[in-house]
Every structure is written in C-alpha cells, then in structure tokens.
Amino acid sequence: MRARYDDLWGIGELAARAGVTVKTVRFYSDGGLLPEASRSAGGHRRYGSDALDRLRLIRSLRTLGLSVPEVRRVLDEEDSTDGAGEALEGAVAERLRELGTEIRSLRWREAALRLVQESTPGERADRLQLIGGLSVPPSTAPLVRFWRGWLPPRMPRRSVDAFLDVAVPRPPDDPAPAQILAFARLNALTVAPCPGAAQPQPEAHRAVGARGAAVLYAGLAEAYELAGVQLRRGREPRAGEALDCFVDAYTSAYGVRDGGQFRRELAGQLAVDPRIDRYWELVAEVVTEPGRRPEPTPGAAHDWLLAALAVQTGTSPPTAV
Incomplete structure (x- = not known):
C-alpha cells in the first residue's frame, strides 16, 4: 500500500x-x-x-x-x-581489530616521540636511526628469523613454535620510552650481520640432530621455568631440581646416562659455546615495565643453570659475550 x-x-x-x-x-x-x-x-x-x-x-x-x-x-x-545481525557483528568486530592496531600504533609513536624528546643532543642521532628501523606497530619478524637461524635445522615445527613463543617477546601495547629503545636495539641486534660465517649456534645443540633437538628444547623449557623460580627468590646458583632437570634435558637428547663425568664434560662444552647475553638483557627491558623487578628470561635462567653446573663440577663459569 x-x-x-x-x-x-x-x-x-x-x-x-x-x-x-x-x-x-x-x-x-x-x-x-x-x-x-x-x-x-x-x-x-x-x-x-x-x-x-x-x-x-x-x-x-x-x-x-x-x-x-x-x-x-x-x-x-x-x-x-x-x-x-551477523553482518553488523562481523563489521563491528573487524573495525575493533582495526582500531586496536591504530591505537597501538599511536601509543608506540607517542612513546618514540617522548624518547627523542628526553634524549640528549648526543643521543638523538643514534636513537632516531634505531627508531627508523622499526615498523609501526612493531613487527617481531626479524627476531623470529634470527632464532630460526639459531635453532637446529629440520627441528619439528611444533618444537620451534613452542620455543619462539618463549624466546620472542611480545611488544608491549602501551610502551614506555625505555621499552621503545630496548625493542629498537633488539631489532637492530637481530638484523645485524652475524660475526663469522654462520649463525653462532651452540655445538651442544647442533650435535643432537632435529629429533634430539625437540627433546632438548622441551627439557630446557622446563628447567628454565624451575630456575626462574629460584631467580625470583634471589637464590644463588646451586645444585637441585632445576639443575637436575637441565642436565636431564641433555642426557635425554644425547641418549646417555647422567653422572659426574658427563656433567663436567657438559660444563666444559657449554662454557665455550657462543652466547647471546645482550639479546636476553634487551628482552628483559622490553617486557618489564619501568619501576618493576625484571622477570627472569630464558637467557637469565640459562646463565643461572650454567653457573650452578660450574659450581657443582668445580669448572670455570662461562664468560659472557
């Protein structure tokens, strides 16, 4: 009508x-x-x-x-x-995702501007160059590529993904200027050419092969978690459950038995293996809010366990590089 x-x-x-x-x-x-x-x-x-x-x-x-x-x-x-109402729900959900990305980008830009504003004249050129190497919002792709070059080849994808979830920090949504600087330095570290002919993968990890690497990294993840508990309590490196779990990760991967001789050989091998302490120092700065106590990173846990192994076996602790 x-x-x-x-x-x-x-x-x-x-x-x-x-x-x-x-x-x-x-x-x-x-x-x-x-x-x-x-x-x-x-x-x-x-x-x-x-x-x-x-x-x-x-x-x-x-x-x-x-x-x-x-x-x-x-x-x-x-x-x-x-x-x-599916069309409306879908459109609203998509717009919320887009806005989340836009807001995150704005927060990173604001923190980056504050970083430059707070820098001394002598610091600004270097910091501007570091910031210029980042995408906004920041991407973790360079960090992922770095670790894929470090990990043993043909390692099972599930094991690689599990390790990357731990090793690659998630950029904070609302960063402080110091976190911007740390992530920019971390990004620069991972894209810089590696010294030597190849990525400095530890010989102790390379020797176990792809299947053994999956066992090794799963065991190390458990050991790092146990060591993290000790670090939060302020405990000095020492023998105990965390160290036993750490050594067991290697014995399981190698298919050998634990013992004093094996631990001394492992301590010697790990002492000369390449280490990336600077990476883990920057990770701690990225994930820790200003004014708060840093959370233990896998790198910090690894160092604690190496020191504990050195104490137990009477060997020299590894030198940071």
Missing part, C-alpha cells in the same frame, strides 16, 4: 529532520541505501517516515567507522526476513 502524498517528505525536510545535509541524503539515495517512496509531478524525491529511521541507522553505522559497502551489507540483512 503506497503512502499518501501528504505523508511524504521532500529531500530538504528529511535532511532537516535527520540533521544532515541535502547532499548527504542525495548521496545515500543515489547509492541505493535510502530508497525513495515516490517522485513528485516535478520529479522531486519524496520519502516516507521510515526513511528517517533508515537514515539515522546509516548515520550511526558511518559514525562507528563502517564503510559504505559494510553499511550496505548491514542494511540488506536488516531488510531480509531472517536477518540475524
């Missing part, structure tokens, strides 16, 4: 009631989002009262940041008899 002509509004009256411009009403009408009820004898657009509700809905959706195609999908679903 058609609405009576007297019940219809012209484009100007609809625009005034909705609080938008005539140009806006014409745009949505021409795009098919706002159907006309009829045309006057002179060809002017006429709209029913339902057009006001539709126009208000369009305006609300656009205010939320939905694109015109997304608005169209929402309206089409509203017009269908079985519309379940």
Whole structure:
C-alpha cells in the first residue's frame, strides 16, 4: 500500500529532520541505501517516515567507522526476513581489530616521540636511526628469523613454535620510552650481520640432530621455568631440581646416562659455546615495565643453570659475550 502524498517528505525536510545535509541524503539515495517512496509531478524525491529511521541507522553505522559497502551489507540483512545481525557483528568486530592496531600504533609513536624528546643532543642521532628501523606497530619478524637461524635445522615445527613463543617477546601495547629503545636495539641486534660465517649456534645443540633437538628444547623449557623460580627468590646458583632437570634435558637428547663425568664434560662444552647475553638483557627491558623487578628470561635462567653446573663440577663459569 503506497503512502499518501501528504505523508511524504521532500529531500530538504528529511535532511532537516535527520540533521544532515541535502547532499548527504542525495548521496545515500543515489547509492541505493535510502530508497525513495515516490517522485513528485516535478520529479522531486519524496520519502516516507521510515526513511528517517533508515537514515539515522546509516548515520550511526558511518559514525562507528563502517564503510559504505559494510553499511550496505548491514542494511540488506536488516531488510531480509531472517536477518540475524551477523553482518553488523562481523563489521563491528573487524573495525575493533582495526582500531586496536591504530591505537597501538599511536601509543608506540607517542612513546618514540617522548624518547627523542628526553634524549640528549648526543643521543638523538643514534636513537632516531634505531627508531627508523622499526615498523609501526612493531613487527617481531626479524627476531623470529634470527632464532630460526639459531635453532637446529629440520627441528619439528611444533618444537620451534613452542620455543619462539618463549624466546620472542611480545611488544608491549602501551610502551614506555625505555621499552621503545630496548625493542629498537633488539631489532637492530637481530638484523645485524652475524660475526663469522654462520649463525653462532651452540655445538651442544647442533650435535643432537632435529629429533634430539625437540627433546632438548622441551627439557630446557622446563628447567628454565624451575630456575626462574629460584631467580625470583634471589637464590644463588646451586645444585637441585632445576639443575637436575637441565642436565636431564641433555642426557635425554644425547641418549646417555647422567653422572659426574658427563656433567663436567657438559660444563666444559657449554662454557665455550657462543652466547647471546645482550639479546636476553634487551628482552628483559622490553617486557618489564619501568619501576618493576625484571622477570627472569630464558637467557637469565640459562646463565643461572650454567653457573650452578660450574659450581657443582668445580669448572670455570662461562664468560659472557
């Protein structure tokens, strides 16, 4: 049943009631989002009262940041008899994801600006160069590539992913300037050319092969967690459950038995293996909020366990590099 002509509004009256411009009403009408009820004898657009509700809905959706195609999908679903709101839910969820990324980027830019602002004139050139090496929001891809070069080749993907979850820090969503600087330095460290011909993978890890590496790294993860408990308590390196778990990771990977001779040989091997203490120092700075006590990193736990092994076997502790 058609609405009576007297019940219809012209484009100007609809625009005034909705609080938008005539140009806006014409745009949505021409795009098919706002159907006309009829045309006057002179060809002017006429709209029913339902057009006001539709126009208000369009305006609300656009205010939320939905694109015109997304608005169209929402309206089409509203017009269908079985519309379940999936188009609106999907569009809102996608916009929230986009806003989360935008907000995170803005927070990183703000912290980076504060870092430059707080720097001395002598520090600014170096820090600007470090910041220039980052994407915004920051990517952990260089760190992942660094560790994929470090880990034994053909190591099972599940084991690699589990290690990367621990070794690659998640950039904080709302960083302090010091965390920006630490992450920028960490990024620079991982993209810099490695000394020597290849990535300095520890010989103690390389010798076990792909399958043994999966066993080794799973055992090390458990040992690092136990050592982390000791670090949080401020305990000095010593024999105990954490060290036994650490050694067991190597015996299981090598398929040998534990004993005093094995522990002395392992301590000697680990003492000369390459280490990346600077990486773990920067990781601690990235993940720790200013003013809080640093959480133990796998690197800190590894150093604690190496020192404990050196104490137990009477060997020299490894030298940091």
